[in-house]
Amino acid sequence: MRAPPGSRADYAHFSQHTTRWMDNDTYGHLNNVVHYMLFDATVNSWLIAQGLLDPREGAAIGFVIESGCRYHGPMSYPQIISAGLKVANIGSSSVRYEIALFPDSSDVAAAEGFFVHVYVDAKTHRPCPIPQQTRAALQTLQK
Template sequence: MAKPQTNAPNNGSDRPARGCRQDYVLSRSIPTRWMDNDVYGHVNNVVYYSFFDTAVNAELIERGLLDPASSNVIGLVAETGCRYHAPLSFPENVTAMLRVAHLGRSSVRYEIGLFASNEELAAAEGYFVHVYVDSQSRRPTALPEALRNFLQTLRAERT
C-alpha cells in the first residue's frame, strides 16, 4: 500500500492531492449494490452523490438531529461537486469519511472522502453545501443549537 501523500506534488496540475483517511473526522461504511455498477464495470458517477447524501443524512438522523418528515429546520443542497481519483465497484464496501469545512449561521459545507476497503487514499472526494431553512417557509434560518454543536465536532482542516 502506498504511503498517503496529501501534500504531494500533482505533476504540475492545479488539482489538489488525493485526501487520506486521516484528513476526515467520522466514518460510515456503505455497501455497493449490483445496480450501482455501470456498463464500464465501476460505480456510476451519479451514485457517488448518493453516497455523500447517505454519509451526512444518516448521521444526522441517527443522532436525532434530523427527522425529514417532521423537523422544523431542514438542510437543502445549494451546491455540490466531486473529484474522481480511482474507480469503486460492486461488490465492495465503501467507507465514507466526513468532515465539516465551513460552518456558517445557516449553512454548512460538508466534505466527504470515499475510500475502497483497505485504501488510505480517497477514490473520490466531494462536497455539498446545505443551507438550513424553515421546513414550512423554505427561508434560511439559523442552525439549531444541537445541530451546530454536533457539526463543530466534525470541523477539520485538511493536512
C-alpha cells in the first residue's frame, strides 16, 4: 500500500517558489521536470543561504547520485509552491534530502521527492567526508 502524502509538519525548512506559464505541460499541470527543478533549487538555495555551497571556490561539493519523486496531486501555473525540506540521513560522505511541494496554502504535499548527495573533493571528484560545518547545519534539518 502506498504511503499517504506528507504534511507541512513533517518538514523543517520552507522556501517559496512562483510557478511560471512555461512550467505547464500539454495536460495543464506542472511538467515532471519542474518538480525536480524545484527540489534542486530548494536544496541549493538553503545550502547557499547557510554559507555551505560555493560551487566555484568550495573545497567539497555535493553530487547527486540518486533522486526520486512520488506524485500525489496536480499543480499548475499560476500557483505559489511552498517547498518543505528535511534531512533524512547523514552518512560519512552522503546526505539524503527529502523535499515536499505544497501548492498555495495546502497542508498536504502534492509531490514528495528526495536527492542523495555524495560529497566529493572539488578538484579530484573523489568522495570525501562531509565538512564539519556542513554536517552541523544538516543536523538542524533532521526531523
